[in-house]
Amino acid sequence: MxxxxxxxxxxxxxxxxxxxxxxxxxxxxxxEWRADDLIxxxxxxxxxxxxxxxxxxxxxxxxxxxxxxxxxxxxxxxxxxxxxxxxxxxxxxxxxxxxxxxxxxxxxxxxxxxxxxxxxxxxxxxxxxxxxxxxxxxxxxxxxxxxxxxxxxxxxxxxxxxxxxxxxxxxxxxxxxxxxxxxxxHPKVDDRTGEMLFFNYSKQAPYLHYGVVNAAGDLAHYVDVPLPGPRLPHDMAFTRNYAILNDFPIFWDPELLERGLHLPRYHRDMPSRFAVIPRLGTTAQIQWFEADPTYVLHFTNAYEDGDEIVLDGFYQGDPDPADDPTGTKWQRTFRFLALDRMQTRLHRWRLNLKTGACTEEPLSDTISEFGMINAAHSGEPYRYAYAATGKPGWFLFDGLVRHDVQTGNEERISFGDGVYGSETAMAPRVGSSAEDDGYLVTLTTDMNDDASYCLVFDAARIADGPVCKLQLPERxxxxxxxxxxxxxxxxxxxxxxxxxxxxxx
Incomplete structure (x- = not known):
C-alpha cells in the first residue's frame, strides 16, 4: 500500500x-490520507x-x-x-x-x-x-x-x-x-433521467418546498408543499412519475419554539401524512394521504403499481422511547438514536391515487434501518434492500440484513463483537443484468484490531462473508x-x- x-x-x-x-x-x-494499491x-x-x-x-x-x-x-x-x-x-x-x-x-x-x-x-x-x-x-x-x-x-x-x-x-x-x-x-438522483429531486424545510412559512434539478444542472422546478406549521422531514422518495414527501407527527413544540427552544415532541394522536406530487407538478396537484402515526427516517424505494404508489421505508414502532433507568446516562440521553429503542422495521404503505385510500403492512420483524438498493431500480419495482442492524442501545451498525421484499426471506450477517459498519452501498457488477448481480461495499471500524477495513460482499450471498477485505491506513x-x-x-x-x-x- x-x-x-x-x-x-x-x-x-x-x-x-x-x-x-x-x-x-x-x-x-x-x-487526511492518500492511499493507493490497497492491500x-x-x-x-x-x-x-x-x-x-x-x-x-x-x-x-x-x-x-x-x-x-x-x-x-x-x-x-x-x-x-x-x-x-x-x-x-x-x-x-x-x-x-x-x-x-x-x-x-x-x-x-x-x-x-x-x-x-x-x-x-x-x-x-x-x-x-x-x-x-x-x-x-x-x-x-x-x-x-x-x-x-x-x-x-x-x-x-x-x-x-x-x-x-x-x-x-x-x-x-x-x-x-x-x-x-x-x-x-437526502436529495434523490434518478439515474434514468439524470434529474436530482430534493426538498427543504423551514421554521417560517412556506414550511416545505420541493424541487427538481434537471440533467443540465438547472433548477427546473420548485414549488411550495403546504404544511400547518414547522415540521422535521428527513427523507423523501420518488417513482417514475411522482415524488413523495411527508408530514410526520414529530416536530418542534410550538410553544417552546416561540421562546427559541428546539425540543421535538411526538404527537401520538396525529396521523402520518404523505404528499404525492407529479414530478413536475404544481402545489394544487398535491394529493395527501393519512396513515398510522409514526416517524420514518429513511425510505428504501417507491414505485407505481396500477392506481397505487407502493412506498417502502423504516417504520418506527416507538418514535418516543421512554427513559430507561437501567441504562447508562449516555444510553438514556441518546436513546433516540438506538434502532432497538425506536423499533425500526421495514414497512410498506400503498397510496391509491384513484380512491385516496392508504393501506399499510409490515414487511419484516427484524430491527434494521439505513436500507440501500440497486440504484438502477430506484423509482421502479424492486426486490432487494440491504440494511444495517444496530448494536442494542447504541448508534452503531453491527451487521447487515438482505431483505427480499417479494418473498419476505432475509439473510443476515454479523460483523462480530467490537466491529461496526457503515451504510452499505450496492455496486452492480460490470455488465450485470440481475438486480442482485453485484457487490455490497461498506467500511468497518474494528475495535479489536484498532483498524478499519473496506469489506466487499457478493450481494446475492452475504452470508458467505466478504469476498475481500481491504485495510485502510487508520481506524x-x-x-x-x-x-x-x-x-x-x-x-x-x-x-x-x-x-x-x-x-x-
Whole structure:
C-alpha cells in the first residue's frame, strides 16, 4: 500500500474525553490520507467491480459550546475507488464555511443540535444567532459527476471531487440555488433521467418546498408543499412519475419554539401524512394521504403499481422511547438514536391515487434501518434492500440484513463483537443484468484490531462473508450515509482528470 499524509489538523478535544460519540468507535480523525494499491488482507478485489464508494461522517475537531450531539461534527468524506482489481482510499474534511471559520478561530462557534441558540459565538448571516452550523456532514450523492454533501437541517450543497475528495465550493444550480432555504439531506438522483429531486424545510412559512434539478444542472422546478406549521422531514422518495414527501407527527413544540427552544415532541394522536406530487407538478396537484402515526427516517424505494404508489421505508414502532433507568446516562440521553429503542422495521404503505385510500403492512420483524438498493431500480419495482442492524442501545451498525421484499426471506450477517459498519452501498457488477448481480461495499471500524477495513460482499450471498477485505491506513470514525457511483458514469463526465489518472481510474 502506497500511503501519504496529505493533511493534519489540530484537535482541541480533551484528552480525558468520555463522550461515547467522540471516543471508541466514534473517535474523530485529524489526519487526511492518500492511499493507493490497497492491500487485500482477505480474498481478492473483484476485477468486475468498477466505481467509487463514498461515505460521509460527522467528525468533530473541537469541544461543543455546551453539549455535543453526534450529528454536530464536521463533514468528512471517505472514498474507496475500484477498477481492474485495484483499489485506492482517500479521506477529506468537507471545507464548509463553518469548518474554515472554526479552524481559524481554534474552537466551536455555532451551537449544535442539543444546545440553545443563544450560546452562538458568531452571526451566520441569515439573522443573528439563529442557525446551527451547516456542517454538510449528513449525506452524499453524486450528480453530473460531482459528489454533493448535504446537511439534515438544510443548507448548502458542497461540491466534492469524487476521486480526490477535494472541495470545489458550493453547488449553485447554475445560479438558481434556493437561498436562503437551502437543500436538506437526502436529495434523490434518478439515474434514468439524470434529474436530482430534493426538498427543504423551514421554521417560517412556506414550511416545505420541493424541487427538481434537471440533467443540465438547472433548477427546473420548485414549488411550495403546504404544511400547518414547522415540521422535521428527513427523507423523501420518488417513482417514475411522482415524488413523495411527508408530514410526520414529530416536530418542534410550538410553544417552546416561540421562546427559541428546539425540543421535538411526538404527537401520538396525529396521523402520518404523505404528499404525492407529479414530478413536475404544481402545489394544487398535491394529493395527501393519512396513515398510522409514526416517524420514518429513511425510505428504501417507491414505485407505481396500477392506481397505487407502493412506498417502502423504516417504520418506527416507538418514535418516543421512554427513559430507561437501567441504562447508562449516555444510553438514556441518546436513546433516540438506538434502532432497538425506536423499533425500526421495514414497512410498506400503498397510496391509491384513484380512491385516496392508504393501506399499510409490515414487511419484516427484524430491527434494521439505513436500507440501500440497486440504484438502477430506484423509482421502479424492486426486490432487494440491504440494511444495517444496530448494536442494542447504541448508534452503531453491527451487521447487515438482505431483505427480499417479494418473498419476505432475509439473510443476515454479523460483523462480530467490537466491529461496526457503515451504510452499505450496492455496486452492480460490470455488465450485470440481475438486480442482485453485484457487490455490497461498506467500511468497518474494528475495535479489536484498532483498524478499519473496506469489506466487499457478493450481494446475492452475504452470508458467505466478504469476498475481500481491504485495510485502510487508520481506524476511522464510525459513520452513516454512503453512495455508490459507477466508474463508467464518472468517466462520462470527465474525459481528462488528473486525480482519476493518478489511481488508474
Amino acid at each position: 502506497d500511503v501519504e499524509i496529505v493533511g493534519k489538523f489540530l484537535s482541541t478535544l480533551p484528552e480525558d474525553d468520555d463522550h461515547p460519540y467522540r471516543t471508541g468507535p466514534w473517535r474523530p480523525q485529524t489526519t 487485500a488482507v482477505q480474498g481478492e478485489i473483484p476485477a468486475d467491480l468498477d466505481g467509487i464508494y463514498l461515505r460521509n461522517t460527522e467528525n468533530p475537531l473541537h469541544p461543543a459550546l455546551k453539549f455535543y450531539h453526534p450529528f454536530d461534527g464536521d463533514g468528512m468524506l471517505h472514498i474507496v475507488g475500484f477498477r481492474d482489481g485495484k483499489a485506492f482510499y482517500r479521506n477529506r474534511f468537507v471545507r464548509t464555511d463553518g469548518f474554515e471559520a472554526e479552524q481559524e478561530a481554534g474552537g466551536s462557534l455555532w451551537p449544535g443540535l442539543a444546545e440553545p441558540l443563544n450560546v452562538a459565538q458568531v452571526d451566520y448571516g441569515w439573522g443573528a444567532r439563529t442557525l446551527m452550523k451547516d456542517a454538510s456532514s449528513t449525506d452524499v450523492v453524486v450528480h453530473r459527476g460531482n459528489a454533493l454533501t448535504s446537511f439534515y437541517q438544510c443548507g448548502d450543497l458542497y461540491r466534492v471531487d469524487p476521486y480526490s475528495g477535494q472541495t470545489h465550493g458550493k453547488e449553485t444550480f447554475n445560479g438558481s440555488f434556493p437561498t436562503p432555504w437551502g437543500v436538506s439531506a 476511522i470514525s464510525s459513520g452513516t450515509h454512503s453512495t455508490w457511483v459507477a466508474g463508467s458514469e464518472l468517466r462520462r463526465w470527465r474525459e481528462t482528470d488528473d486525480a482519476a489518472a493518478a489511481v488508474g481510474l
